[in-house]
Amino acid sequence: MVTLFGIPAQALFGQLLLGLINGSFYALLSLGLAVIFGMLNVINFAHGAFYMVGAFTAWLMLQHLGIGYWPALLLAPLVVGLLGIVLEKTMLSRLYKLDHLYGLLLTFGVALMLEGGFRHWFGVSGMPYPIPAELRGGQNLGFMFLPNYRGWVVIASLVVCLGTWYAIERTRLGAYLRAATENPVLVQAFGINVPVMVTATYGFGVALAGLAGVLAAPIYQVNPLMGSNLIVIVFAVVVIGGMGSILGAIVTGLGLGLLEGLTKVVYPEASSIVVFVIMAIVLLIKPAGLFGRER
Amino acid sequence: MPDAAMLEIVDLHAFYGESHVLHGIGLEVRQGEVVTLLGRNGAGKTTTLRAVMGIVGKRTGSIRLRGTELIGMAQHRVARLGIGYVPEERGIFSSLSVDENLTLPPVVKPGGMTLAQIHELFPNLAGRGSTQGTRLSGGEQQMLAVARILRTGADLILLDEPTEGLAPVIIEQIGRAVRALKRRGFTILMVEQNFRFAATIADRHYVMEEGHVVDMIPNDRLAENTGKLHAYLGV
Amino acid sequence: MPDTTTTSAVSSAATAVLPGRAAAPGTDRDRTVRIALIVLGLSAAAAAPFVLYPVFVMKVLCFALFACAFNLLIGYAGLLSFGHAAFFGGAAYVTAHAAKVWGLDPALSILLGTGFAGLLGLVFGALAIRRQGIYFAMITLALSQMIFFLALQMPFTGGEDGIQGVPRGMLFGVIDLNRPLAMYYFVLAVFLAGFVLIWRTVHSPFGQVLKAIRENEARAVSLGYRTERYKLLAFVLSAALAGMAGGTKALVFQLASLTDVTWQMSGEVVLMTLLGGMGTLLGPVVGAAFVVMLGNYLAATSLPVPVVIGAIFVVCVLVFRRGIVGELAHRLRSRPSRDR
Numbered sequence: 001m002v003t004l005f006g007i008p009a010q011a012l013f014g015q016l017l018l019g020l021i022n023g024s025f026y027a028l029l030s031l032g033l034a035v036i037f038g039m040l041n042v043i044n045f046a047h048g049a050f051y052m053v054g055a056f057t058a059w060l061m062l063q064h065l066g067i068g069y070w071p072a073l074l075l076a077p078l079v080v081g082l083l084g085i086v087l088e089k090t091m092l093s094r095l096y097k098l099d100h101l102y103g104l105l106l107t108f109g110v111a112l113m114l115e116g117g118f119r120h121w122f123g124v125s126g127m128p129y130p131i132p133a134e135l136r137g138g139q140n141l142g143f144m145f146l147p148n149y150r151g152w153v154v155i156a157s158l159v160v161c162l163g164t165w166y167a168i169e170r171t172r173l174g175a176y177l178r179a180a181t182e183n184p185v186l187v188q189a190f191g192i193n194v195p196v197m198v199t200a201t202y203g204f205g206v207a208l209a210g211l212a213g214v215l216a217a218p219i220y221q222v223n224p225l226m227g228s229n230l231i232v233i234v235f236a237v238v239v240i241g242g243m244g245s246i247l248g249a250i251v252t253g254l255g256l257g258l259l260e261g262l263t264k265v266v267y268p269e270a271s272s273i274v275v276f277v278i279m280a281i282v283l284l285i286k287p288a289g290l291f292g293r294e295r
Numbered sequence: 296m297p298d299a300a301m302l303e304i305v306d307l308h309a310f311y312g313e314s315h316v317l318h319g320i321g322l323e324v325r326q327g328e329v330v331t332l333l334g335r336n337g338a339g340k341t342t343t344l345r346a347v348m349g350i351v352g353k354r355t356g357s358i359r360l361r362g363t364e365l366i367g368m369a370q371h372r373v374a375r376l377g378i379g380y381v382p383e384e385r386g387i388f389s390s391l392s393v394d395e396n397l398t399l400p401p402v403v404k405p406g407g408m409t410l411a412q413i414h415e416l417f418p419n420l421a422g423r424g425s426t427q428g429t430r431l432s433g434g435e436q437q438m439l440a441v442a443r444i445l446r447t448g449a450d451l452i453l454l455d456e457p458t459e460g461l462a463p464v465i466i467e468q469i470g471r472a473v474r475a476l477k478r479r480g481f482t483i484l485m486v487e488q489n490f491r492f493a494a495t496i497a498d499r500h501y502v503m504e505e506g507h508v509v510d511m512i513p514n515d516r517l518a519e520n521t522g523k524l525h526a527y528l529g530v
Numbered sequence: 531m532p533d534t535t536t537t538s539a540v541s542s543a544a545t546a547v548l549p550g551r552a553a554a555p556g557t558d559r560d561r562t563v564r565i566a567l568i569v570l571g572l573s574a575a576a577a578a579p580f581v582l583y584p585v586f587v588m589k590v591l592c593f594a595l596f597a598c599a600f601n602l603l604i605g606y607a608g609l610l611s612f613g614h615a616a617f618f619g620g621a622a623y624v625t626a627h628a629a630k631v632w633g634l635d636p637a638l639s640i641l642l643g644t645g646f647a648g649l650l651g652l653v654f655g656a657l658a659i660r661r662q663g664i665y666f667a668m669i670t671l672a673l674s675q676m677i678f679f680l681a682l683q684m685p686f687t688g689g690e691d692g693i694q695g696v697p698r699g700m701l702f703g704v705i706d707l708n709r710p711l712a713m714y715y716f717v718l719a720v721f722l723a724g725f726v727l728i729w730r731t732v733h734s735p736f737g738q739v740l741k742a743i744r745e746n747e748a749r750a751v752s753l754g755y756r757t758e759r760y761k762l763l764a765f766v767l768s769a770a771l772a773g774m775a776g777g778t779k780a781l782v783f784q785l786a787s788l789t790d791v792t793w794q795m796s797g798e799v800v801l802m803t804l805l806g807g808m809g810t811l812l813g814p815v816v817g818a819a820f821v822v823m824l825g826n827y828l829a830a831t832s833l834p835v836p837v838v839i840g841a842i843f844v845v846c847v848l849v850f851r852r853g854i855v856g857e858l859a860h861r862l863r864s865r866p867s868r869d870r
Contacts, residue, residue, distance in 0.1 A: 043664045091848060100664050101610045102847050105804065108797055109843025116836025172398070178390040179399055186386045189348045190400035191374030191447075229675075232793060236672040239665060269683060276676035280657055283669065287660040 013144035023257015024157030028212040036205035038181040042103030048231025049114040054213025069132035080210025081203040088202040118224035126221025242292015307356035318506040334503035340486040379444030383455040394424035404448030434465035454485040591721040592779040597802040597814030599771035605809030608744030613674030617647040619790030621773030626693040626786035640777040647773020655765030692787030807853030
């Protein structure tokens with residue numbers, strides 16, 4: 001058996017791949033959090049719940065409407081985005097003039113309601129979601145076996161993350177977004193409807209979470225609590241990376257996922273807390289986060 | 296019609312939260328005119344411009360642009376009527392390049408200046424497109440702040456202290472640009488502390504004190520009113 | 531209806547201490563009324579176990595102390611900790627272990643739990659105060675999640691089962707805490723000790739500096755205060771008192787479990803404080819009583835508890851930010867001011 005540093009290569013790469021997949025979800029979720037925070041100054045505690053709702057929407061569509069994976073990949077984020085838009089319009093928008101902490105508390109309440117509601121209706125046992133036929137099987141890469149679906153998740157997440165980065169940093173719409181993040185009053189005075197942009201940003205941010213949920217459904221089981229522990233890790237990712245940079249959020253998410261995977265091989269007991277330990281270290285060395293600027 | 300009032304403000308009160316800043320001011324700006332608001336710090340000049348744009352807490356009274364009432368209108372629609380706003384401190388976005396800053400305000404009317412015309416008016420901005428907006432010098436940032444609204448087709452420009460903190464050479468350049476804009480038919484309402492600069496450009500001056508408009512002096516009667524003006528401005 | 535009695539007992543205590551919050555010097559009549567109300571509140575608390583289930587009242591008292599400790603941070607220093615379950619639940623484990631495995635005196639066990647929570651608070655606080663506002667909340671949440679995972683994995687915590695069958699023991703070797711009334715008065719004494727400490731802290735010069743930091747940290751810095759130290763000290767004090775509440779709860783229920791270290795528990799204490807009134811002395815007590823009662827009531831119905839709790843959160847944030855006691859105080863205060 002081939003070994004690297006005394007660890008079977010197969011196990012090492014398997015865990016690293018799993019770490020990369022987790023990292024893709026961290027990246028997608030922390031990216032959405034960062035975009036929302038930039039525009040709304042709200043830390044969206046409901047982000048994990050929206051991720052779960054995305055997975056459930058795909059599952060429900062398959063169960064009850066016979067809508068498969070590929071349409072769900074588009075429809076579920078749309079549903080989640082619309083849900084977010086309603087939430088922003090009816091509730092969040094009333095809080096912008098108050099302390100930012102109220103946004104956190106409100107979305108915390110919403111997260112409890114969503115997770116509690118789904119748990120009430122569907123119980124806590126996970127529901128399997130089949131891998132789409134096109135992506136079954138896998139590739140033998142020689143040093144490891146790569147299931148096609150897992151490869152797809154990593155690539156799809158990367159494409160969406162980089163696409164979002166491009167849209168924000170390189171397009172005209174992105175320029176509006178950056179400008180409104182900096183000085184919404186002036187952008188409004190130039191004739192741009194900033195409240196609509198704020199609503200759309202929130203919808204887009206949570207739609208990313210919904211998309212991550214659909215991507216995750218065939219890997220992890222669909223479960224009402226699938227987002228609740230994830231969101232806390234994503235918060236730590238955001239503290240580590242800092243929320244000033246889009247690219248920073250992506251890199252930090254992927255990096256921490258990999259590190260977590262590596263820990264699982266080297267010292268499995270610490271794998272669930274390694275991200276938090278890194279957060280503590282980063283806070284000691286560079287409090288603003290690796291890519292952050294204090295705001 | 297050079298005599299038609301383009302912007303007409305009647306009995307305008309404005310508030311920031313609890314504090315009452317404008318106390319029933321009235322003024323008008325006619326088509327093609329350059330009008331300045333003079334007064335000491337805190338007299339309410341900037342607030343007057345902000346009230347026109349709808350970015351104060353609360354307003355009562357009337358602000359009309361070519362007969363259209365602006366009070367009660369959604370903030371983002373004001374600019375769409377053809378008003379371009381150059382805020383104090385310029386408001387250049389640091390996360391945007393010079394070109395992105397320049398093209399940020401949407402075109403609201405046909406007849407705006409082309410980028411080539413803008414670069415001709417402000418040669419300093421040409422060839423700096425990819426520079427980060429806030430890396431420009433203060434004077435260049437001021438030019439950029441003016442330039443970006445010339446593209447939009449707005450024909451009424453609200454200029455808040457365009458010369459603040461700038462060197463005399465740059466002030467000279469800004470002055471030339473503002474005169475060029477006047478020749479092109481732009482209507483300009485300008486807040487200015489620099490009274491000598493204002494005198495070289497404006498047709499009329501409104502003097503503000505503690506939230507009131509206390510006087511109006513046509514530029515051609517400036518000489519005979521110098522003493523009075525010095526008293527107002529405390530120079 | 532036993533529940534109503536508790537509320538009135540608690541709220542009478544609320545009115546008793548409320549006037550004390552107003553900085554304005556009270557008249558002699560105010561003073562007499564205040565003392566009368568405090569006496570009334572104390573007698574109601576003393577009489578409560580004869581009217582209500584002692585375990586229920588003890589649960590309220592434990593959570594009330596927990597919420598008061600949390601409120602010291604959010605209400606007086608403006609710091610939102612989203613990780614207070616780590617102190618509450620962490621101390622519960624330490625107290626339970628000390629009482630069960632080491633067979634220590636109950637008071638000493640609680641003291642150990644309190645000390646552990648204080649130390650943990652020192653570590654968490656030192657890290658979290660490096661960032662402000664919303665980041666502070668996220669950091670405390672993440673750190674407490676680490677404690678959750680540790681509690682799940684470490685051998686001495688008993689994993690999913692927790693530490694069960696914790697003996698209540700003999701207080702100072704003489705008082706048998708297995709007698710419900712003895713346990714009740716012990717818990718009441720612990721609560722009052724914690725409450726009085728918080729009350730004294732808030733009204734001390736230290737408390738004034740905290741409030742100044744909450745209003746405007748930059749100004750407090752420019753006045754020469756080392757605000758970091760004040761915030762850290764407040765954090766440690768709050769964590770230790772939360773631990774005292776958690777340790778006491780472990781003895782009351784004879785159990786330390788994972789539930790007490792989850793982030794949902796951190797959220798629950800936020801809700802108690804928000805609902806009762808942030809920055810009011812008695813708000814957290816009222817809020818805790820309300821949430822505990824609600825939990826008991828919902829347990830008997832088929833309504834999903836998290837949904838109801840979440841909905842109350844949303845309603846509080848949107849339309850009821852002053853909380854119950856804050857709203858009462860606001861109404862009492864705004865009435866005379868209208869005459870001026």
